[in-house]
Amino acid sequence: MTMQTALSGLLGAQTGLNTVSNDLANASTTAFKSQTALFEDVYPANATNMPGIGTATEGISSDLTQGNLTATGNSLDAAIQGNGYFIVSNNGTQQYTRDGAFQLSSNGTLETLNGATVQGYAATTGGALSGTLGPVTINTGSMAANATSNLGVTLSLNSGDTTPTTTPFSASDPSSYNETTSVVTYDSLGNANKTQLYFANNGSNQWTVYAQPQLANGTSVGTPQTLTTLNFTSSGALSSGSPATLSANWGNGSAASNVNMNFTGSTLAAQSFSVAGLTNDGYAAGSYSGTTISSNGSIKSTYSNGQTVSAGKLALANFINAEGLTPATGNLYTASSTSGQPVVNTPGTGLAGTLAGGELESSNASTSSLLVSLIQYQQAYQANTSVIQTEQSDAQRLVQI
Numbered sequence: 001m002t003m004q005t006a007l008s009g010l011l012g013a014q015t016g017l018n019t020v021s022n023d024l025a026n027a028s029t030t031a032f033k034s035q036t037a038l039f040e041d042v043y044p045a046n047a048t049n050m051p052g053i054g055t056a057t058e059g060i061s062s063d064l065t066q067g068n069l070t071a072t073g074n075s076l077d078a079a080i081q082g083n084g085y086f087i088v089s090n091n092g093t094q095q096y097t098r099d100g101a102f103q104l105s106s107n108g109t110l111e112t113l114n115g116a117t118v119q120g121y122a123a124t125t126g127g128a129l130s131g132t133l134g135p136v137t138i139n140t141g142s143m144a145a146n147a148t149s150n151l152g153v154t155l156s157l158n159s160g161d162t163t164p165t166t167t168p169f170s171a172s173d174p175s176s177y178n179e180t181t182s183v184v185t186y187d188s189l190g191n192a193n194k195t196q197l198y199f200a201n202n203g204s205n206q207w208t209v210y211a212q213p214q215l216a217n218g219t220s221v222g223t224p225q226t227l228t229t230l231n232f233t234s235s236g237a238l239s240s241g242s243p244a245t246l247s248a249n250w251g252n253g254s255a256a257s258n259v260n261m262n263f264t265g266s267t268l269a270a271q272s273f274s275v276a277g278l279t280n281d282g283y284a285a286g287s288y289s290g291t292t293i294s295s296n297g298s299i300k301s302t303y304s305n306g307q308t309v310s311a312g313k314l315a316l317a318n319f320i321n322a323e324g325l326t327p328a329t330g331n332l333y334t335a336s337s338t339s340g341q342p343v344v345n346t347p348g349t350g351l352a353g354t355l356a357g358g359e360l361e362s363s364n365a366s367t368s369s370l371l372v373s374l375i376q377y378q379q380a381y382q383a384n385t386s387v388i389q390t391e392q393s394d395a396q397r398l399v400q401i
Contacts, residue, residue: 009383016039038057069362079355085322089116207230291311
């Protein structure tokens, strides 16, 4: 009986040593969760007032508390602050991880360092999010140019300007107009052409707008156009004349343009002339600059032309009993009947935590406390070994009697 009791203690100490050793080995593993061996006492069946006959391993408990966050300088990295697990597809199997060390594959798909595909909601052509969980792919190539089709120009016109002394309008004669400004107008090839706008006060709160398209080198394209007449109320609010259409045949190999010019929000008052706001939906071609992950899981890529494009949003999974997840190699977990099925949300919604971009979660294993436990298990192992050796010696002496 003593031999059996000591052997159970020896096996228990070995389990404890294995658990502590694994924790120490993963003290630097991203998002690792330390484990503790749990033991139970063993008694003879149907016995009363009898000493125990040893110990048995009751289970392995995981400490799911969040580790410290460490900045990495890699914008693709992300740490979960709060509850949740990233969802990945590993060779077709859905698995879960707290390790947010991500990279881009050769085709721009977001994946873990082990090559598992990170799951989320991809952005559709219209900019909305897909309703189906799947891979998130980023355009790491060049972005094609987009010709300007909508220009927004918000003006502050001076009511003190008098009617021009010279008529008709001439772009080369400043006395035929009151104010002028230029706006960039991209063609289909991404050339940053410009359109020179001229404003002439007609009296009675009316202003005529003329437009002269010009190439990027300043060469005029065609003749000036009478674009529209802006009408203002007695309180200076724009009442009509917007929008208007600018037509330009740039003649540089690009397609002809029809640009919608919107002057909404323009005002007339006793103020100096100024352009209060500009919007332009056109841009030049650009190359990929980088990707960032925001706190709500949004993945945005930037390009050298100043454009920012949404690639989608990451998803997080939560479980009724996260301790029931089954650990797998590569900082991954698989769902089990004990953990329950995943409840999927985007970061910051439901029970899901938020993300910290450019950071990673450290292991929550405490080296100092683990070393103390290691010594305790070593002492228990040695003590039970001594008991077994003593029992073997006694048995040999009995045989020799």
